[in-house]
Amino acid sequence: MSNISVNVQVESTTLTASSDIPQEKEKEKEKEKILRVDEYYSRYSCRHRITRKTRQKHYAKTKKRDLKTRAQFEKYTLVLRRVINAKGLPEKIEIDIKSVKLAGVIRDIFDNVETLMLGRSDESPAISPDALFLAWDELEECEAKEKLKTSPDHQLLDDLSITLAYLEKDYGTRRKQLQGLMSDGLITFELLCGLFKPHSELYTNKNTLREHQVLRFVSGNEYEDRFDQRFYKVYACLITHDGENLGWARAEFELPFFEGNLPITDLNLFPLDMHPDKESIRQELADRGRFFNALVKGPTCKWYGTTALYSRERGRGWGYKEEDWEEIKFLASKRVMIDPLAWAIHNHSYDILCRPEVLYNSRLQWVKDHDLIFCNHRVLGFSFEEKRWGAFAVSKIKEPRWNEAAFDKVIVPKGQPELIKDLMCDHRMRSETGDSENPEDDDDDDDIIKGKGKGLLGLLSGNPGVGKTLTAEAVAEVLHRPLYTVSAGDLGTCVGDVDEKLNQALDIIRRWDCVLLIDEADVFLHRRDNNVSLERNAIVSIFLRRLELVMSLYQLKAKGSTSLLIREQRLTYSCEIMNRYFQGVAILTTNRMEDIDDAFMSRLHFKFEYKDLDSPTMVGIWKNFLAKEISRPGGHINEADLEQLAKEYMLSGREIKNAASCAKAISRARGQKLSLELVKDTIEKLGYAPEARCIEY
Incomplete structure (x- = not known):
């Protein structure tokens, strides 16, 4: 004997009539319009068969589906079926709505709600008794409206009356209990x-x-x-x-x-x-939904400064189920890129952060105003500071803040910051305005920037701690673009990994219009020769090819699909180019300028070498980190003290930053003002010797 799978569990209150007895007239009316039957399982035909309800199990041989038996129920408004499974046990109760007009009313009430079971075209709609109970108020409203009409539908009124009488009989007591509890803000599980x-x-x-x-x-x-x-x-x-x-x-x-x-x-x-x-929640969520609708239209750079989520597999299962994943909190600070489409490209399709999935027949082009409160509280994107994909709270996302005075913090030999800033300002102006209005400007051949106003590839060299990374950060601030940082460790050391990961990074900066910083790129820029391994030469070649490709894309302007032929690599790339110039900036840093391959040097638009920090430069860095303490009235530290620190301690930019930060934290903890003695004591206890090597800051 086959078993029937049970999906719905019916409460015992629906199996027996309540003590609420309707009036005698209504009782007779119900007998005529409401039929209670059993639907039992036939072990011979593997079908359900309907009989008059006797509260007993039945087994009978059925050769074919008896349509006459079904037809004899059509005169009733409601047919209550108690479904009995193959084991002879009551499984659930379903209500067949035989009245066409009543079925239409209930369909309107439960529109887009998974309660009606439409079944086959020759069957009446079915609904569970508990679901019909939920529609009690709406059915009463419908009856009242129909009675107010000049020409009411008497058949519909009769069907509504029958249905409400059934609900009063089977659910009257429950309704009174529910109304009493809800008036006190309480509920029971039942x-x-x-x-x-x-x-x-x-x-x-x-x-x-x-x-x-x-x-x-x-x-x-x-x-x-x-x-x-x-x-x-x-x-x-x-x-x-x-x-x-x-x-x-x-x-x-x-x-x-x-x-x-x-x-x-x-x-x-x-x-x-x-x-x-x-009411306040509705208004808040409507505003949030409007912001959500704008965020998901395309990549957009924002500011974030609180808890976000990333996901990881639990290490069990295949990763296809929601329970195979877990959400982990992390602190996302500064700039983030909101881009659900890019998130889907670079992450697992079964990741819990993309759940729940959008239903196939429920996709939208935009969100209607009356549905804004239903928008998700989080959105997918990428945190630049933590270099992590995640989900971010929509209500905590703010507009980005850019520091136009970022180059004032770059303490390098006089003239270099101004020159770099001027290049970036010109680059941003051309990015925003497009082609120059003066055709003669397009023919200018600038020795500093080739292809002026288009892609820029620069190299910053010097010992650690002289300000190379800080310069790249300042470039991003001036251009109003996020800084996407890639290190040698991120790209790997084998040919396959470098090619794949570098290609992913370049795809991201093309999509997001970022400033790309490849930090400590010595291994990728090293001069190729016979004394170096073939794999290392291959890595350099791949690195050169990828950079040349992306810079070529920066300098293309086309409509639709453009085929770009790079003859050196004998490769044809078909790329979708936007209807504007893609203004890209890529900056590489190195500590070994003398070992750079000549092929890279010829492709650079600008290169700068940073000298080691001298005393005036270190004094300027100390001022950057202790500016508030120096300007505070009654302070215990001044510029003369900073000059003394620069003479006594040969520190790098990172070491100065760490020492200043720790000294300020100690002074706050002790409840005393910052002094020269406290800064010196901090430097000594941190182990920064006068001859310490510089560290990047």
Whole structure:
């Protein structure tokens, strides 16, 4: 004998009539319009067969489906089927809606709610009794509106009256209990099915980021897990971007079993109307949804300074299920790039951060105003400071802040910062305005920048700690672009890894219009010769090819699809070029200028060599980090003290920054003002000897 899979568990209150007895007239009317039957399982035909309800199991040989038996039920408004499984046990109760007009009303009430079971075209719509109970208020409203019409539909009124009489008989007591508890803000586990109405707005903040989230109710049922523990599962939908599409997605929530009465607001999920601050939350989420809708339209650089999420596999399973992943908090600071599409390209398609997935038939081009409150509380992107993909709270995302005076912090020989700043300002101006209005400017041959106003490739060389990285950061600030940093460790040391990871990095900066910094690029710039291994020569060749490709793309302007032929590598690249110049800046840093391959030197648009720090330069760096302490009235440290520090301690920029930061922290902890003696004591205890080597800052 085959078994029937059980998906719905019916509460015992639906199996027996309540003590609420309707009037005699209504009782007779119900007998004529409501039929209660059993649907049992036939072991011979492997089908269900319907008989008059006797509260007993039946087995009978059925050769074919008896349409006449089905047809005899059409005269009823409702047919209540108690489904009995193959073991002869009651499994659930379903209601067949035989009235066409009543079915239309219920369809309107449960529009887009997974409660109606349409079945085959020759069958009536079916609904669970608990779901019909949720529509009680709407059915009463429909009856009242129909009665007010000048020409009411008497057949519909009759069907509505029959349905409401059934609900009063089987659910009257439950409704009174539910109304009494809800008036006090309480609920029991057994009455959870009556808490969530069709299309109701549900509220929760039980997410990892503890953000407000409103969802639209879809359906709910009670279940038991494998340990026989009861729980109530709610399906609700929200608007999200899963990395590929924008649209409605379905989420699941489990409400564990609880004894007695519980405040409704203590549930993990509850109706928004029960929240004491519902109006302010609606307004806040509408504004947030409008911002979310703007964020997911394309890559956009923003500012972030709080907790974000990244994901990792638990190390079990295949990574295809949600339980195979876990969300981890991390502190994301400074600039982030919000780009769900790029996130999907560079991450696992089963990653938990892209859940729930947008339903195929629920994709959207934009979010309507009345649906803004349902937008997801988080969005996918990338943190530049932590170099990590993650999910960011929409409410914590701010507009980026750019430091126009960043080059004032770059302490290098006089004239160099001004020259670099002028190059970047000219570059930004041409990026924003496009081609020069004067055709003669396009023919200028500038010795400093070839292809003026287009891609820039620069090299900064010098010992560690002289300001190379800080210069790249200042360049990004002046250009109003994020800085994407790649180190030799990120790219690897074998040919395959370098080619793949460098290609990924270049794809990212093309898409995001970043300033690319390849830090400590000595291994990729080293001169090729016969005394070096073939693999190292291959790495240099790959590095050169990729950089040449991306700089060529920077300098192309075309409409539609352009085929770029690079003859040196005998490769044809077909690339989609935007209808504007892509203004790119790539900066490489090295400590060994004398070992750079000649092929790189000929392709550089600019190169600068930084000398070791001298005393005046170190004094300037000390001023940068102790400016507030020096200018504070009654302070215990002055510029003369900084000159003394520069003479006594030959520190690098990083060491000066660390010493200043630690000294300020110690002074705050001790509740005393910063002094020269405290700074000296900090330097000594940190182990910074006068002859210490410089460290990059």
